[in-house]
Amino acid sequence: MYKRRMLGFSLIRGLAAILLALAVAAVFIFLATDEPFHALQQLLIGPVVSFGEDGASFNVQSFYQILAAMIPTIFTALGVCVMFSANQFNLGGEGGAMAGGFVAALVAIYLPMAAGLHPVVSVLIGAVAAGLITLIPGVLKVSVGASEMVSSLMLNYVVMYVVLHFLNYEFADRSKGATQTHAFLPTAKIAQMVRGGSRLTYGFIAAIAVALLIGIFMYRTRWGYQIRMIGINQNFATYSGMKVTSVILLSQFMGGLLAGTGGAIEVLGRYNTFLWKELPGFGWTGITIAILARNNPVAVPFAAFFIAYLNKGCLLMNTNSDIPSEMISIIQASIFLFFAAEQFLAGLRQRIVVKNARDELAQAQAAAAASEEG
Amino acid sequence: METLKTAVETRDDLLAVEMKNISKVYPNGIAANRNVDFSVRFGEIHALIGENGAGKSSLMKILFGLEQPTEGEIFINGEAVKLASPSQAIAHGIGMVHQHFMLVPTLTVAENMVLGMPPKKGIIIDYKKAVDMTAEIAKRYGFNVDPEARVMDIPVGMKQKVEILKALLRGAKILILDEPTAVLTSKETVELFRQLRLLRDEGFTIVFISHRLNEIKELTDRMTIMRGGRSMGVYETKGITEQQISQRMVGRDVILTVEKDKSQPGDVILEVRDLSYINEWDKRMLDRVSFNLRAGEILGIAGVEGNGQRELVDILFNLREPEGGAVYVNGHEITGLTQRRIRDLGVSLIPEDRMVFGIAGDAGIADNIIADRFDKKAYNRGPIFNMKSIHEETDRLIREYRIVSRDRNQKVGMLSGGNIQKVVVAREFSSDPILIIADQPTRGIDVGATEFIRARLVELSRAGAAVLLVSADLNEVMEMSDRLIIFYGGHIAASFDDTTTLTDELMGEYMLGLRTQASEPKEEKTHV
Incomplete structure (x- = not known):
């Protein structure tokens, strides 16, 4: 009874948030264009439906592109889930993704290996580099109490400029007009899953698998358990005898490891050479996704799909109508607002809790009466 | 427990506050108030007493609009009201002095007094007027405060006076004081009581939250005793002894005996x-x-x-x-x-x-x-x-x-x-x-x-x-x-x-x- 009520409530709440966010978007769309219905069509169904002369049809390539766009953000979001679950607001995933991509690229260029092994090793080395980076705010937090949020935020830019330095002065391919590294060795490329230009690589399978693995890690192992308990109540964790400091550090390392994996797979799957000259943005998107997924790793792919779909829709709207792409920021911001606000629909929640408390009391009394009779 | 006549409301009683059948269940399921009736007559000092966790604070937070009751009705001066926020409570003439003072320590007394409602000269805050207003209201009610002193420099007793004056300045006719004597010296307590009596004689209604029996006996006219989220009755202060209050408040009438064998101490x-x-x-x-x-x-x-x-x-x-x-x-x-x-x-x-x-x-x-x-x-x-x-x-x-x-x-x-x-x-x-x-x-x-x-x-x-x-x-x-x-x-x-x-x-x-x-x-x- 209770579960059904709460599940129903969660669904209504999620749906209401999306509808409200879209309503807000619709208002802006109606204000911004003369053909709002065309624009809305592009936003809502454009990503998977193409309108040809012989009517609407399912656009497979476009669908693959959405899935491909999910790959790096699933990883960064999983990283955020792990770090935030320990109640550490480490925002270093952004720098982690960039560093992971860069280090993996270097391995892909300079360390020849067998075809099957090369991408795996490249990604792993990139991931470890990223893990060490997100570990820094964690160490500062547990050793001197520095706010991990502030230090990780600043660290992102440090990472970016360090990467740019090496890209510009050490590893740039001087024969090219643009700033980029030499090409990856062919052995290091991550293979495409489907034909066409969608860039949907086997990294997608890895992302889904890792989401499940992290789900198991968080809810079915003693380490994930400790991370969650520390996140809920650190005093409780200490009193129970958990190794709070080590577990916090582990969680921050893992967060970076995952973000770095995302960056590395993206770089090796999508490009032939490393050419990022600014932070890729996957870390920020990962935070949005993790919040939408309420830090539940298994829900991350769904939230990532939602965001990727929305991004694609906005892109189409931007191309095919006269609305600027900034619209996506408005939509994302409103969804963020509606989901993150704890007090959203708090009145309804309160009524449910009261009702449940009453039911429980009645049940307990009935049970007590029954046991007295028996 | 000996039987004791509870104070009965008659039709002639004018009620400044009447809270009927108030229940409060917090989101975590804890019931802080259960079907509590609470009423205060015009111009009385009414004690609300009970142990920690008896539900006094939660009841008063509801009256001051800080919390919403899960159930129940509130009447102020006989009129049904909804108090969704402290500003609405203030608009109905309710003022609350919290146990922990809500004052800005770096500002002066006068500045604190007019916080959120400053007198203005054009767009500039008229500080002189704030000082005059403070001095005037302090004089009117016989409170001795220095309007230009910084709050951080004045003693606790005076801070409390500032809090009371703040409520009065905002038009409060009903004052809720949450354990006001907990922070005071005995001399300051005497002074506070003198002023509270003066306010009562001027027609103000005062709710006095405490668990010090001697103070309640000394100051108040009537009392509501709470225990475990429920009201244990309303009594005339004159008609009840400290022992009787204590019995209703602490409830030692449930005697717990623990059966145990004699211990066999080891190492x-x-x-x-x-x-x-x-x-x-x-x-x-x-x-x-x-x-x-x-x-x-x-x-x-x-x-x-x-x-x-x-x-x-x-x-x-x-x-x-x-x-x-x-x-x-x-x-x-x-x-x-x-x-x-x-x-x-x-x-x-x-x-x-x-x-x-x-x-x-x-x-x-x-x-x-x-x-x-x-x-x-x-x-x-x-x-x-x-x-x-x-x-x-x-x-x-x-x-x-x-x-x-x-x-x-x-x-x-x-x-x-x-x-x-x-x-x-x-x-x-x-x-x-x-x-x-x-x-x-x-x-x-x-x-x-x-x-x-x-x-x-x-x-x-x-x-x-x-x-x-x-x-x-x-x-x-x-x-x-x-x-x-x-x-x-x-x-x-x-x-x-x-x-x-x-x-x-x-x-x-x-x-x-x-x-x-x-x-x-x-x-x-x-x-x-």
């Missing part, structure tokens, strides 16, 4: 030697405290709260570092060991603050039960949790400890206080402890859970565990303990090897520092 399990602790305000909270505890016995530590008991327990579990001294369990020194090591030596702790230390409220019962044993072999298969054995263990303990819950994954924070404590106890008792430190094990929980936990503690001690029982509940500590220590001012004020002959009066005198064993010529302990 010394816990040895505390010369433990000292100085807190962050340089107050010596523990002064060379030493005692022993043997297997199979219950040692009670009694005392008014704040006399070093909390510091002692924290040090025993390494949640604080002592300034000097040492603690041994089974001969091993445990001072400075990690909680993991202390637990591995067989020590369990029921912490005083169960919500802060005892549980992870947002986690399920199973997650809370395994907190001290999740890394044991029985609950793991390689790197993965053995969910079957975790579930079996949780279900077993839920049954054994009669934890009323929906299922093993229900969030512990959503359980009732008694069931939360049963989760803590189920975990701490089921790890085969040789030493159980029980700090206020039954505070604020229902009678059923209380009896259950007490019976369990006795059972475990008779089976050979050493139990250190720290409790502010006189009934509990006297009934349960085989031996008893009374803490006062960080010292052991008294120690008794036989608790059967102890009386409440004697306990009280030791607990309030009126007597100490050390200052007595006769050593009571020599007969051991």
